[in-house]
Amino acid sequence: MTTRCLVTGAGGQVGLDLIRVLQARGYDVHGSDIAPRPDAAQLDASVPWHALDVTDADSVEALFTKVRPHRVFHLAAILSARGEEVPQRTYDVNQNGTVNVLEACRKLEVERVIFTSTIAVFGPGLPATVVDDVPLQPTTMYGVTKVAGELLGDYYWRRFGVDFRAVRFPGLISASLPGGGTSDYALFMYTDGVRLGHYEAFCRPDTRIPLMYMPDGIRALVDLSEASRGALRRCTYNIAAFSPTAEEIAQSVATAIAGVNITFASDPRRQAILDSWPRVLDDSNARNDWGWAPDYDLGAMTEDLVPKIRALIEQNPGLFDHDH
Numbered sequence: 001m002t003t004r005c006l007v008t009g010a011g012g013q014v015g016l017d018l019i020r021v022l023q024a025r026g027y028d029v030h031g032s033d034i035a036p037r038p039d040a041a042q043l044d045a046s047v048p049w050h051a052l053d054v055t056d057a058d059s060v061e062a063l064f065t066k067v068r069p070h071r072v073f074h075l076a077a078i079l080s081a082r083g084e085e086v087p088q089r090t091y092d093v094n095q096n097g098t099v100n101v102l103e104a105c106r107k108l109e110v111e112r113v114i115f116t117s118t119i120a121v122f123g124p125g126l127p128a129t130v131v132d133d134v135p136l137q138p139t140t141m142y143g144v145t146k147v148a149g150e151l152l153g154d155y156y157w158r159r160f161g162v163d164f165r166a167v168r169f170p171g172l173i174s175a176s177l178p179g180g181g182t183s184d185y186a187l188f189m190y191t192d193g194v195r196l197g198h199y200e201a202f203c204r205p206d207t208r209i210p211l212m213y214m215p216d217g218i219r220a221l222v223d224l225s226e227a228s229r230g231a232l233r234r235c236t237y238n239i240a241a242f243s244p245t246a247e248e249i250a251q252s253v254a255t256a257i258a259g260v261n262i263t264f265a266s267d268p269r270r271q272a273i274l275d276s277w278p279r280v281l282d283d284s285n286a287r288n289d290w291g292w293a294p295d296y297d298l299g300a301m302t303e304d305l306v307p308k309i310r311a312l313i314e315q316n317p318g319l320f321d322h323d324h
């Protein structure tokens with residue numbers, strides 16, 4: 001029987017790309033989100049789409065009972081910058097949403113649940129390169145709830161045998177709008193660079209955080225979901241690709257967009273979050289246990305991404321409009 005996957009938060013930054021890759025690997029994929037079904041250009045008509053508010057435990061259980069997924073990719077969350085505007089709602093979606101999903105996985109004996117954690121679980125005062133097991137003292141509600149999600153997943157695995165697996169994503173970059181992340185300056189250099197020829201980044205030029213191109217991020221999720229449990233010595237893994245300074249990203253963008261003008265005006269609130277995150281992640285456990293390795297460095301990402309953004313903006317000039 002084909003393995004059935006259910007994706008929560010499927011309309012967000014990661015979901016639609018993940019659905020495409022799962023389909024290509026032969027899975028039967030269902031999407032769910034509080035947002036309406038994306039249009040046919042974004043989501044294949046064959047993919048069922050379910051309205052789901054993860055904060056409502058009964059709805060989560062009812063949907064899981066209807067779909068009976070073998071694997072759940074739990075992506076629904078509010079990101080770090082947006083989360084600081086609505087911390088109580090962020091707690092509800094990220095924290096209660098995750099426990100509701102884990103409970104439904106336990107009750108309905110879902111085989112595996114894959115969770116997206118983040119560099120935002122870390123806080124200030126860590127060494128420049130950060131391994132998996134360090135004190136987790138995040139400064140954002142997003143980070144707090146993601147730490148709790150990791151710990152809950154670990155608990156559900158040990159206590160109930162729910163096969164929980166998570167990656168800590170770096171800031172992810174792709175040709176789609178993330179919506180409310182603190183790492184968004186990196187993507188805006190590309191999107192505003194293409195559509196406007198200029199961008200004023202909300203961070204200092206020397207800001208350095210771990211970043212990753214989306215195709216690598218998606219492959220990490222799918223590879224981890226397919227790994228044999230016996231190979232995994234833990235539930236949550238750092239994964240890394242590259243860690244450029246904001247200035248280095250601007251230089252890379254300039255190699256692909258002639259005459260682009262990127263300037264910097266640091267916003268104290270978002271800068272403080274960026275400064276609290278690690279500069280570099282050590283991902284040796286992921287490399288050793290399930291063969292993780294990224295394909296894209298900064299230059300390869302720039303080469304691939306700029307033509308994609310150009311093509312999308314030609315089709316839909318308003319696609320990358322955003323608040324700063």
Ligand code: SER
Nearest residue numbers: 079080118181182183
């Ligand atoms: N991209 C995320 C954010 O900025 C980090 O997990 O919130």
